[in-house]
Amino acid sequence: MAHPGVLDAPAAPAPLPTIPLSELAPFALFGSLLALVLLYFVGAEQGAVSLVAGSNVHEFVHDARHLLGFPCH
């Protein structure tokens, strides 16, 4: 056995590779914007601000909005 220490030391993991921030930036920007739009529709549309007329969006996600902790009405 060349490296017995490696086998009986499962607590020392190989360090995980870091992903360069420059590679992450476009994903982070686009992903965050998309996620914010989704959060907005679940959390705030037709409450304080309204992009779509009426109250269908608000009423449809009504229970999720309350139970997830967003102010609803």
Add this chain to the structure above:
Amino acid sequence: MVRTLLIRGMLVGVAAAVLAFVVAKVFGESQVGLAIAFEAAHEAPGAPAEPEVVSRTVQSTIGLFTGLLAFGVAVGGLFSLAYAVAQGRLGALRARTTAGLVALAGFAGMYLLPSLKYPANPPAVGNPDTIADRTSLYFAAMLIALAVVAGGFVAARRLAPRFGSWDAALLALAGGLVVIGLAYYALPAADETPEGFPADVLWRFRVDSLAIQATLWATVGLLFGALTERANRPAPVRAPGATPVSTLVGEAPTAPGGSPVATGA
């Protein structure tokens, strides 16, 4: 790499939304029903009935699920991007430990801390005239909490060489709590529970809301961590003489330079 993580995060968000839906259905919906019953019983006599745009049945099933699904996918995607930043930057942690920490931070920043100042309210609680202010304040509290959590990680990383990982984490935590405390002291309170609203319903609703969010974030963190560990597992060693298999480039957790890094804690 980022693509894989992002897809994994969104799929894990779907699974988390399904589990959160079960918790919401079994526990939360009964309290929503009680709150709506209170609202109906306390409307001004003779007031015109509000037109029901979407039926209660739709709201409490497909509407609830759709809302949770959208939230779960958004949270899963954001989580995976945060994980991509954190991976390998929080000391020598395993993938599942990193995922667990990032999920805990997200849960604290996006739900737990904001809800300590502006707790979840069932229907009938909250004045419709102040919805604009309450929404802005809630999102402001969320932004502050997320900034403090992210700042805490950066601070802990900077302090780690001088104080060691554990003490650095405690110092960052203490600093973060002070900032959050000051911010919450400065933000206005929102006390709009109507006279006579049952305290038990309010309490149970808030506990259920906490349970739903905790279920969602725990599923995201733990499932994402487990899947990432499985994907990072090195390819099985072939018997000598077998045809060499090309390993996945960039996926195998080989130590660059080959030197083991001290755990630091």
